[in-house]
Amino acid sequence: MIGGRTAPEISLRLLEIFAAMMRAGTTVEAAEMLGVSQPAVSAGLKQLETQLGIVLFERASRRMMPTAEARELFAEIRPMFSMLRSFTQTARDIREGLSGRLRIISTPPIGHTLAPRALVEFLRERPGVSVAFDVRRLEHVIDAVQSGSADLGLALSMDRYTALNSEVLHETHMVALVDAAGPLAAQTQVTAEDLAAHPFVGIEGDSKLGGLVRSAFLQSGLGYLPQIEVRYVSTAAELVNHGLGNAVVDPFTAHYHARPGIAIRPFVPACMTRVVLLTRRGVPRSQLAHAFAATLKPIFAEPLRRIHA
Structure with missing residues (x-):
């Protein structure tokens, strides 16, 4: 409570306008920084001053000079905008498949051969990504994907699974x-x-x-x-x-x-068999999962080559 009244709820947008004004000095420059009109900046500052009951800027020549109260408030919210920029960057990295953690489990025929090649390419451009990678028997792969302890499963299998999506990546013969x-x-x-x-x-x-x-x-x-x-x-x-x-x-x-x-x-x-990519039914793939699948698929189109120790 402030003076017997409930403290005003200040929107993040108003705080963004205030922070831009503190950095810019004029409403025109602040508007350019935010990508909005100059009247929108002026209106936002007026609304913020009304809600706070504080004068934030005084006009001096063509510039708006922050008051001592404005400087004190800006020092309070500056860390918040650093966190907001970090949050925005993290969200962008997640959206573009450049950050986060991907859990992959595979049966040995793929886990010990093509999957490591795909991981090399996948991680080369994604230093912010971490991967949990395990190689187990088929029944363990199915259980891990069904339970949600793995995001993706890779296996050689001709079967269908009621709780899993099964995408055929490649057909081959023994x-x-x-x-x-x-x-x-x-x-x-x-x-x-x-x-x-x-x-x-x-x-x-x-x-x-x-x-x-x-x-x-x-x-x-x-x-x-x-x-x-x-x-x-x-x-x-x-x-x-x-x-x-x-x-x-x-x-x-x-x-x-x-x-x-x-x-x-x-x-x-x-003896025909299929390389399948297994995901949990009803759970959307993450951007990382999509990115790894996109890295893996072209590898099956390449001729197999023997690698000697």
Whole structure:
């Protein structure tokens, strides 16, 4: 209460006019700073003085000189305008995808191959952005996106999920990794029968990718009997690199993990799979999520290249 009356509620716009006037000295210059008309500045100052019951400016020649009371009030509100500028800049950075935190979770075939490439490009122009990046099994990726603990999920999957949006980024087929000096490398494609005749490393059958390969063997009338069974395709690639047999893996793992001396051949029967981008249904994507997806998509259009350690 002031003098038995309720203190006036001063609008931020009036304070902006006051601050501009304190910096400019004339209503014309203040109007130019704010992008408004000179009469609007004069009217705003008059309204502010009326609400406060204080004379803020006195005319001296062609300039408006702030009173001692105006200087005291300006010292009070100056920090607020610094915070407002910071707030405005932060909002602009968020809107343009230049600030904030993005949480990404991926299955290994993408998380250990193309996703890091996308992150390099994504963060190069966004030093103010931080990323939480995790690589887990498919069921963990689905749970994380559904629960909201991750903003984006990346996976190889042919399934649909009722609580998730699933955007197909790329369609591809599994490939065979074989000894480049062995007989299978001389073939244009490698069949399930070919693999069954030699030691091979298999992905565990209850996983999605392992299930695809198991189905291909059954389609060919063969049992799925790998000499070594592993959980992850990257593990299978490493065992092939060490001469422990052939394997069927996704092409991203093949090109990024196979070392010299290992050949990559199409596998038949064809095992198609999709790279999908998973988001929580009913929750709009953030600008950061849109920006990362836009960075990731063109990478799938590029030819795969093998990277050697």
